[in-house]
Amino acid sequence: xxxxxxxxxVYYQTLRGxxxxxxxxxxxxxxxxxxxxxxxxxxxxxxLGNSLIRLEPPMKYIKGDVELDNEKLPVWNSSQMxxxxxxxxxxxxxxxxxxLNPTIKIGKMISELLSSRKFNYKxxxxxxxxxxxxxxxxxxxxxxxxxxxxxxxxxxxxxxxSTLLDPSLLIADEIxxxxxxxxxxxxxxxxxxxxxxxxxxxxxxxxHDISILYQIADSILVMYAGKLAEKASTNVIVNTxxxxxxxxxxxxxxxxxxxxxxxxxSGIPGNTxxxxxxxxxxxxxDRCPVAFDRCFxxxxxxxxEKDHYIACWKECTEND
Amino acid sequence: MKRYFGRKTIIYLSTFFLxxxxxWAIPRLMPGDPIMNLLSRVSVxxxxxxxxxxxxxxxxxLDIPVWKQYINFWIALFHGDLGTSVYLFPQKVVDVIIMAxxxxxxxxxxxxxxxxxxxxxxxxxxxxTKILDNTLLPVGYLLTAAPYMWLGILLAWSxxxxxxxxxxxxxxxxxxxxxxxxxxxxxxxxxxxxxFLSLFLVxxxxxxxxxxxxxxxxxxxxxxxxxxxxxxxxxxxxxxxYRNALLPQITGxxxxxxxIVAGSLVTEVVFSYPGLGSLILSAIQNKDYFLIQGCFLFxxxxxxxxxxxxxxxxxxxxxxxxxxxxxx
Ligand SMILES: Nc1ncnc2c1ncn2[C@@H]1O[C@H](COP(=O)(O)OP(=O)(O)OP(=O)(O)O)[C@@H](O)[C@H]1O
Ligand code: SF4
Ligand SMILES: [Mg+2]
Numbered sequence: 327x328x329x330x331x332x333x334x335x336v337y338y339q340t341l342r343g344x345x346x347x348x349x350x351x352x353x354x355x356x357x358x359x360x361x362x363x364x365x366x367x368x369x370x371x372x373x374l375g376n377s378l379i380r381l382e383p384p385m386k387y388i389k390g391d392v393e394l395d396n397e398k399l400p401v402w403n404s405s406q407m408x409x410x411x412x413x414x415x416x417x418x419x420x421x422x423x424x425x426l427n428p429t430i431k432i433g434k435m436i437s438e439l440l441s442s443r444k445f446n447y448k449x450x451x452x453x454x455x456x457x458x459x460x461x462x463x464x465x466x467x468x469x470x471x472x473x474x475x476x477x478x479x480x481x482x483x484x485x486x487x488s489t490l491l492d493p494s495l496l497i498a499d500e501i502x503x504x505x506x507x508x509x510x511x512x513x514x515x516x517x518x519x520x521x522x523x524x525x526x527x528x529x530x531x532x533x534h535d536i537s538i539l540y541q542i543a544d545s546i547l548v549m550y551a552g553k554l555a556e557k558a559s560t561n562v563i564v565n566t567x568x569x570x571x572x573x574x575x576x577x578x579x580x581x582x583x584x585x586x587x588x589x590x591x592s593g594i595p596g597n598t599x600x601x602x603x604x605x606x607x608x609x610x611x612d613r614c615p616v617a618f619d620r621c622f623x624x625x626x627x628x629x630x631e632k633d634h635y636i637a638c639w640k641e642c643t644e645n646d
Numbered sequence: 647m648k649r650y651f652g653r654k655t656i657i658y659l660s661t662f663f664l665x666x667x668x669x670w671a672i673p674r675l676m677p678g679d680p681i682m683n684l685l686s687r688v689s690v691x692x693x694x695x696x697x698x699x700x701x702x703x704x705x706x707x708l709d710i711p712v713w714k715q716y717i718n719f720w721i722a723l724f725h726g727d728l729g730t731s732v733y734l735f736p737q738k739v740v741d742v743i744i745m746a747x748x749x750x751x752x753x754x755x756x757x758x759x760x761x762x763x764x765x766x767x768x769x770x771x772x773x774x775t776k777i778l779d780n781t782l783l784p785v786g787y788l789l790t791a792a793p794y795m796w797l798g799i800l801l802a803w804s805x806x807x808x809x810x811x812x813x814x815x816x817x818x819x820x821x822x823x824x825x826x827x828x829x830x831x832x833x834x835x836x837x838x839x840x841x842f843l844s845l846f847l848v849x850x851x852x853x854x855x856x857x858x859x860x861x862x863x864x865x866x867x868x869x870x871x872x873x874x875x876x877x878x879x880x881x882x883x884x885x886x887x888y889r890n891a892l893l894p895q896i897t898g899x900x901x902x903x904x905x906i907v908a909g910s911l912v913t914e915v916v917f918s919y920p921g922l923g924s925l926i927l928s929a930i931q932n933k934d935y936f937l938i939q940g941c942f943l944f945x946x947x948x949x950x951x952x953x954x955x956x957x958x959x960x961x962x963x964x965x966x967x968x969x970x971x972x973x974x
Contacts, residue, residue: 380875404874411877425872427886429893429965439873442882471965488876 327396328528329355329378329495334390336377344386345601347373349552351390352627353635355495355528355545360521362539362560363532364575365549366598371532372420374549375497377401379410379417395494412443416488416526420499422481426472433468436487450490457486457525461516478509485516489525496526502538510535514542536576540564545633548572551598551609554627558634568630568641570614608639616640650961658954665946670719672942673935674712681708681732705730728940733932739940742925747944749817750921752838754910757845758899765853766895770888773858774865783858789851794909798844798916805840812840815918841917845910849902856898860891893964900956903949 332352338345347370355361363371373385378401381387387402394414400406419425427435436454437447455465461482472480481501489496498517502510520526531543539546539560546563548555548571556569567573599609607622608614614621620639627637636642681702685695703709707718707729722729728739769786772778789797806814818824818833864870864887873883914923922941929937961967 380871382874408877408879411875413877417875419868419872419875421868421872424868427869427873427890429890430886431965438882439876439878442879443877471969473966473969484872 327354328357328359328394329530330391330393331378332391332393334374334377334392335388336373336381336390337386337388338373339384339386340602343602346604347552347601348377349604350627351554353547353554353557355530357527358521359544360518360529360531360542361557362536362543362546363530363549364534364536364539364546365555367534368598368601369549370552370601371549372499373552375417375499375530375532378495378497379407379415380404381407412488412493413491414493415495415497416491416493417497418481418484418488418499418501420532422484422499422501423477423504425484426480428472431469431471432475432483436468436490440490445491454486454490457490460519461486478505478513481505481513482516485513485520489520492525494527495529496520497530497532499532500534501531503534510538511541514538518542536564548575551604552601553609554635554637555610556634556636556638558631558636562634568634569636569638570616570640571610574615608637654954654957658950662946662950665950666720666723666943667716669939669942669946670716673933673938676933679933723943728943729936731929731934731937733929733934733937739936742937743922743940743944746920746922746925746941749919750910750914750923753841753845753914753919753921754907757842757849757910758906761846761849762853762895762899765850766857766888766892768850769854769857770861770884770891772854773861779858783855786851786854786858789847790849790855792848792851794844794848795912795916797848798841798913801840801844802917813837814840817920837917837919841913841919844916845906845913848909849906852902853895856895857891860894861887864888864891893960896956896960896963900953900960903952903956907945907949 331354334348334351336348338347351374363374365371376385377387378392378399381401382404392399392401394410399410399415426432430438440447440450454468458465458467463479463482463486467475467479467483472483475483481504485498485501501517502513505513517529517531521529531539533539536546543560545557545559547557548563548569550571556563556567556572558567563572564576567576599605599612605611606624608617608625611617611621618640623639625637625639625642627635628642629635630641681699685698685702700709707715710718726740728743731737731739731742734742768782772783802814806812813819813836815837817837818830819837822830822833824830861884865883867887870883870887873886910921911923911926913919914921915927918924922945926938926941928934929941
């Protein structure tokens with residue numbers, strides 16, 4: 327197992343109380359797996375990704391364990407996490423367009439970053455250039471300032487930088503959202519290429535666009551309102567989903583390539599609950615077409631078939 | 647790039663032209679007659695007075711039409727001739743100003759440079775250091791909010807009069823003749839210190855507060871967060887944030903320059919320090935057109951030149967402006 331998360335709870339501390347953005351999350355990713363992470367806007371995808379690498383205020387670690395390659399990650403301790411960041415676990419943040427310091431040349435920034443982490447830029451540079459070739463960036467970008475790059479170029483630059491030290495896990499947050507359809511496809515394929523070449527062992531790919539996940543992900547994890555709803559292989563999620571939310575999500579999907587959250591899920595009536603004070607029991611209850619008495623209790627996230635996990639009383643009871 | 651500097655040069659030249667015109671006009675619009683003023687100092691008989699009035703009016707070039715006075719002003723200006731002082735007659739205005747300028751520069755330049763450097767460093771250091779943030783920064787707010795004159799008076803009173811370690815007037819001891827000797831230099835420094843300090847403190851507070859707010863913004867920006875998630879050490883992240891936060895501070899310096907100079911003039915008056923500020927005061931009190939004009943002209947030119955250099959420095963430091971101009 328590459329990544330194993332057990333009962334992870336991370337809240338946002340706000341003046342009005344805790345925002346329960348990540349509640350009791352348990353799942354794992356195997357070596358070489360590309361896991362897609364999907365769900366409506368605000369369901370906690372970015373929070374999950376950030377919790378694994380940069381858990382800073384106002385985020386607050388409540389409890390839970392994270393293991394990467396059988397080694398415990400001290401996610402609650404920023405300075406201890408530094409040893410893992412970049413080398414073992416890396417992120418392409420949701421704001422990748424602005425992720426590079428605007429007033430310094432990219433090559434100089436990389437060189438200063440590497441030497442601050444006790445790596446030799448000169449030694450790494452040939453490999454860096456090989457990877458720039460791979461993502462179709464000229465070596466010239468190293469002599470440029472970030473504003474001289476287009477959005478797609480910046481995204482690819484960040485992809486190369488984040489994976490430069492061959493981390494075990496890469497979290498790619500909305501890496502394709504800001505791009506046009508053809509560039510999206512190219513970037514998605516680069517992610518797979520990076521995995522195949524073993525630059526990264528496994529990946530979490532967060533996206534609004536399930537069609538991208540259909541192309542590249544081995545498995546898909548669906549979140550709803552800070553909780554996990556369903557995890558299974560991509561095929562199962564897309565063709566035979568079991569959780570009522572996943573079913574609605576997939577069936578309400580318009581044509582391939584259109585992003586579901588932008589249409590605010592016309593197919594699913596109602597709104598996501600506020601995470602400041604979520605309802606007890608299943609958080610999807612108010613919108614669920616098949617809700618029943620038991621749903622006032624919280625459904626556990628259980629394995630109903632091999633590698634198929636689901637948090638729904640309906641599906642579990644039918645299996646009992 | 648070329649076009650950028652071309653445009654800048656035009657802006658600076660027209661600013662200069664306008665400022666000089668206003669500078670020429672203002673004393674002429676002021677109430678009072680400078681020649682009468684001059685004559686009233688020397689008590690002469692009435693008929694002599696009339697003759698002398700005519701003579702002086704001619705000597706100062708005030709007998710010709712106003713538009714000719716204006717043109718003559720520009721012509722003289724390019725010959726480095728700012729006329730003759732009425733109040734210190736017959737000394738040349740330029741000579742009078744040259745005597746005062748070193749004192750003003752000795753106050754201004756060190757106060758600006760030192761406060762900019764230390765204020766920014768301190769503000770960056772205080773940001774995110776809880777104790778400093780809660781104790782010394784309110785002091786910073788108090789300092790910037792303090793009018794220059796008010797802080798000057800406070801310092802003169804506390805350190806000069808109550809504690810009595812610093813003199814509160816003049817540039818050196820009255821009973822000393824200027825010479826290149828240690829006692830004289832020591833006396834110069836002692837007299838320089840309080841006006842310098844009050845200028846320094848007000849500006850220091852402003853830069854410290856500005857930098858603290860700017861660097862917190864930079865430390866919360868996306869590139870800082872990304873570096874954090876790549877495990878970059880705090881020192882590297884702070885280094886980048888500091889440099890980026892410094893850019894708006896440099897713009898701030900350019901904008902503040904006029905205010906700072908004005909503050910310095912007032913401070914000189916408070917401490918009777920014999921720079922341009924004190925000179926302007928005497929010139930106004932004596933309705934000395936030419937001297938007032940000359941002083942302001944010096945200040946205008948000084949501020950414009952300084953601004954120009956800050957502009958250039960900014961373009962060199964910030965690649966965004968530089969690259970933004972690359973297409974031009
Ligand atoms: N800094 C914060 N302070 C308080 N609440 C926050 C903060 N950041 C996020 N949240 C809340 O946490 C929840 C999860 O946010 P998150 O950014 O993880 O969602 P997301 O699934 O990544 O959404 P998107 O698809 O729009 O990126 C949201 O309800 C949001 O309101
Ligand atoms: S637990 Fe109940 S409310 Fe929640 S998804 Fe299943 S059926 Fe619907
Ligand atoms: Mg997000």
